[in-house]
Amino acid sequence: MSDSELLVAVLARFARLLPTARELPELLDELLRGAVEVLEPDGATVTLCLPQQPEYFGGIPEKLLELEACQWDCALGPAVVAHSCGNAMTVTDIAHYGDMWPEFADLAGQHGLSSVAAVPMRVEHTETGVLSLYSRQPRQWTERDLSVAALLAGMAAGHIVTVDVVRQHQRVAEQLRHALTTRIVVEQAKGVIAHAHHTTPDAAFELIRTHARRNRVTVHAVARGIVELGLRI
Template sequence: MTDRTAAHALASTTSALVGGLNVTDFLARMLGDVVELFDVDSAAVLVALPDGALDVLSATSHEATALEVYQAQRHEGPCVDAIRGDGVVSASSADEVARRWPDVGTRMLATGYRSVCATPMHWQGAAFAGINVFASAERALTTADLATLRTFADLATLAIVSPDQLDGGALAARVARALDERVVVEQAKGVIAYRDEVDTAEAYRRLLALASAAGRPLDEVAAELVTAAARGR
């Protein structure tokens, strides 16, 4: 995988996301890009249903569809583990595939796949689906590959959870809210700059660090700082 190819594929996927979105078409095209980009044989998306069952949302081949269905039926396999364990799951050799998933792994090897990688898709802090890639060669994705695959997973999540249509009024409301939040951030920068006697650039860095350390949204931390300053604390 080259950086240029990855950039091109992600740019194409992002452009499709902000255009007229059809989720089925988007996922099919995105998985096709994933297969080409990572030089694998197949890719698929397995999704968790409200009742706890799993089902195939999209796949690039009949073989991948059948394997995802089998994983869902047997409650075993890399994509099942990625969703339920909420982490990347991979096996880079036939021996590892057979050892980790005695049932599904045997079916996978019989299909001709000798390595696999699955990454979860998240929404609001929880894994609700996963992208699975299958390869006939014994190989492991690099750190850079995994980072790019996670980006594709995030884009797929946005395609699924975003509304198909966002009218002008709803868009205007979101923009207005974002602008209000920016004003609060600017006020918080002023509070920190005055309190710590630093310039606004350093104040912004400190604000970002506070939000990151707390694991909270920037606008929430900013609003608390502004409120506390108004109360004289």
């Protein structure tokens, strides 16, 4: 299979995954496997940096995860640079960066790695993480290497952003449903109490609210008690 055919096969597999994937590990595993198949590095890692969430690491092989953890713990390394500046960071010989990134360079040496290319996972102005490719030998990362890596990383980033938006909409919809349900129950309770006390709905609501405050519970809880349990106040 030619390089072009292999890339098309990987992209097709990725595209089939996107509409159905719901778990980040599955998506990131597909990203890593695709990058390794097409670009043939000796290892690949991915770090997700999502707002209000802890970093998530993935790697092939898994032992390379400590390289990612090292970079983010020290806030030093090619992945950190790529994420902060929004551009790919390529290093032909990691050993030359020992003074700049001592912990990362030492750990890379322990793993027998000499070269790295870190590519941001980005959709327009939204960055979700970094895809990093490693080589045991000093490697001149080509424009094709970086373009393909950016394409795969961008597809993954697009899906991550889409899933996040869908989840936000689901949360809002659930909040609206809860608010509507609460309002309906409270209105029903007002009607019950107004009828029982021969008073107005507004006066009935004041009775419900006073009872809730006195017993340190919510108005909704009192309303449910009235409607569902026959509570009378």
